[in-house]
Amino acid sequence: MNFYNLLKIAYNALIRNKTRALLTMLGIIIGIAAVITMVSLGQSSTISINDQISSMGTNMIMVMRNNQRSGGVSIGSANVRSLTESDVDAIREKAQYIDLISPVVTASGQLINGSNNWPSSIQGGNEEFFEIRKYELESGTFFTSEDVRASAKVCVIGQTIVENLFPGGENPIGKTIRFNKIPLKIIGILASKGQNQMGQDQDDVVIAPYTTVQKRILAINYIHMINLSAQSEDVAEDAADEITEILRIQHKIKQGEDDDFRVRTQQEMLETMSSITGFLTILLAAIASISMLVGGIGIMNIMYVTVTERTKEIGLRMSIGAQNRDILLQFLTESTILSLIGGIIGIIMGIGLSYGITYFLNWPFVVSVNAVLISFAVCAAIGIFFGWYPAKKAAALDPITALRYE
Amino acid sequence: MADPILKIENLTRVFKVGSESVHALKGISFDVFKGEFVSIMGTSGSGKSTLLNILGCLDRPTSGEYYIDNIAIKDLSKNESSIIRNRKIGFVFQSYNLLSRTNALENVELPLLYNNTVSSKERKERAIEALKQVGLENRMDHMPNQLSGGQQQRVAIARALVNDPVIVLADEATGNLDTRTSYEIMSLFQKLHSEGKTIAFVTHEPDIANFTSRTIMLRDGRIIKDEAVQTKSAQEALSNLPVESDDIPEEKRTDN
Incomplete structure (x- = not known):
């Protein structure tokens, strides 16, 4: 029997039982939609992080103080x-391998x-601090190396500070605010960065020399941290080794x-976060x-009854x-058509669903092509695998017995 | 005389039921020639269904020879006998066996779907031609449940004709129909016979067998009678029926 006739026979048989075909597909539709949505959301969250x-x-590379042991007692890093x-x-x-460096x-x-x-x-840094941390100005200027050398009483503030200290909407540039009684003149306002992946407000920041x-x-003579930037992302690890040395x-x-x-390199943080989202x-x-x-078993069940x-x-x-062989192929084709059509509907629904969710969560919308391809292959496999036994039975x-069957 | 369409020599069929052997056919021989209209008669248990299954290549004889159109069926594989059924035999069943929710035309096309040598265009043309032969050219897109019993059986006959078989095997084809419709169906078979079709008609009703040209009577797995009969015209029988019998469907005994 040629393939076209086979498709025609299977298609006619399915059309005769539209409702049942649809209900059978439902399991696959939900399964595939769920897989596509989950994988897509996982990828979206990874990308967003x-x-x-x-x-x-x-x-960026951070050098922090470590716990020190002193005669068996761990002293806190502070x-x-x-x-x-x-x-x-x-x-x-x-x-x-280091490009920029700033004490913090x-x-x-x-x-x-x-x-x-x-x-x-x-946060206290030098003039390179802004570039290392990728801060951008909305208005005003950053402080200079001259300010750092002179311990100038100047600062650059973030949006949250502006909102809270200048609720009237007046221009903060040039104004003097006090931090623990020390007057600081505002010379710049940072562009908004939003929340970071931990939910911290990155705009709630004051930066001074x-x-x-x-x-x-x-009134101390040591520093808390060193922030550095490697010349490129690729040499960040080498730079970290070099710094350690x-x-x-x-x-x-x-x-x-x-x-x-x-x-600590940003790369490490990235990897840690990725491994968490990847696992999820x-x-x-x-x-x-x-x-x-379960959807596949549903198909097998219905095919068996059929x-x-x-x-x-x-x-x-x-x-x-x-x-x-014709009978076997007919039933296999029926189950495969069921699961493939179910799969296509599921893929479309899954993409739609993940679009909706990412839209509301304000995450980047990505469709995992791999997930789509794999789901599609799995659908075909489910159709064949779960259709095989009923088809074999048919x-x-x-x-003679079949003709006499009532 | 030409070679027979069906040639059966000393056919036996033994069923094993547990430790017992049931001899359904005990050595049957006959030939059917092209253009014959044979009825195979017998009561329940006479072996006529077993014989029909063998004639239709659905079953194999335990011993003996069976040739259809000069092909020895005994030597054929399962797939080869499928092909014989597809190309050489047309089945008509008591319960029509039409596919539900499938229109008449598609039901008739069905055997040709299993024949790769027929294109879809030719398939449709032949199905329409077969439906014309049974007088249903106006009912092609009707579903089986929109057709009367007689019309459904006509569709089934068209399906049996569509592959241009060497023989049409009818199994109690009038068994589910009232007298009038039975006569109409027999009249159709007589028309097909007059057009040169070879038909083997299994029935237990002598009344129906009278419309054929030859009767083979079976009892207990043996042929007890094989003779030409005086063919009655179904058309005439139809006109002799009292008019009111239209509305009284006769309870038919089914027996396989």
Whole structure:
């Protein structure tokens, strides 16, 4: 029998039972739609997280103080004074893969502008800090190396600070606010960055020269962190190794001793986040696959009932010359058509659903081409696999018995 | 004389039921020649259904020879006998066996769907031609449930004719019909016979057998009578029926 006739026979048989065909497909439709939606949402969330991490600069490297052991007692990192400006100078001098470097000193406290106040924290950096952290100006200017050297009482503020300290809408540039009693003149306003992947407001920020924070606010002589940017994303890991090497020498750490600092690249953070979302995606897809399996069993169930119900038809087809193979292929084709059409509808629904969800969550909308292709292949496989047994049963019928079947 | 369409020599068929053997056919021989209209008669259990299954290549004899159109059926594989059924035999059943929710034309086309040598255009033309032969050219797109019993059987006959078989095998083809409709169907068979079709008609009703030209009577798996009969005209019988019998469908005994 040729393929076209086969399709015609199977198609006619399905059309005769439209409602049943539709209900049978429902299982597959839901299964495939669920898989496509889950995988697409997983990818969307990964992309959205990556975007946010990248917005902080993918080649950024952070050097932090580490817990130190002192005679068996771990001292919390806040009390450790392991990083200094000379470390920054050493890295600037010796490192090859580093582009920008900034010491970071942070302090938290109350911001006051007249009768308005806002609890926030202040970040101290040098003039390269803005570029490392990918901050952009909305208006005004960044501070300069001159300001850093002079411990100038200037600052650059984020949108959240503007909203809270200047609710009247007046221009903050040139105004002086106080941070823990230290007056700071606003010279720039940062462009909004929104929330980061942890839900933190990245606009709730005040940036001042680190020397100002260090000497005028905190009165300390060490620094909290070093922020750096590697020359490119590709050399970020090499840069991190290089920094570790330089700091170990700088801190006179002997072979086998633990570092008293930590080096973190954005790449590592990205990988950590990706592995979490990746795991969730796989988990959800696995759950969704179960519904696909159930859908497949639904098809087998209906095909099985169909074969029994259509025993007489099968007998007739055999008596007018259908070979066993024709009957087998007819039922296989029917189940495959069912699952493929169900699959196509499911794919369309899944894409629609993930579009809707990403639209409301404000995530980037992506369709996983792989998920679509794999689902489609799985559909065909389900049709053949779950159709095989009923079809085999149909083909094995004895035409005489089948014709007499009531 | 030409070679027979059907040639049967010493045919036996034994069914094993548990440890017992049932001899359904105990050595049957006869020939059917082109253009014959044979009725195969017998009561329930006489072996006529077994014989029909063998004639229709649905079953194999236990021993003996069977040739259809000079082809030895005994040596054929399952698939080859499917092809014989598809090309050489037309079946008409007691219960019509039309596909539901499938119109008359598509029902008639069905055997040709299993024949690769027929294009879809030719398939349609031949199906229309077959429906014309049974007088249903106006009912081609009717579903079986929109047709009367007699019309459904006509569709089934058209389906049996569409592959231009060497023999039409009818199994109690009038069994589900009232007398008038039975006579109409027999009249149709007589017309097809007059056009040169070879027909084997299995029935248990002597009344119906009288419309054929030869009767083979079976009893207990043996032929007890094989003779030419004086063919009655179904058309005449039809005109002799009292008019009111139209409305009284006769309860027919079914027996296979």
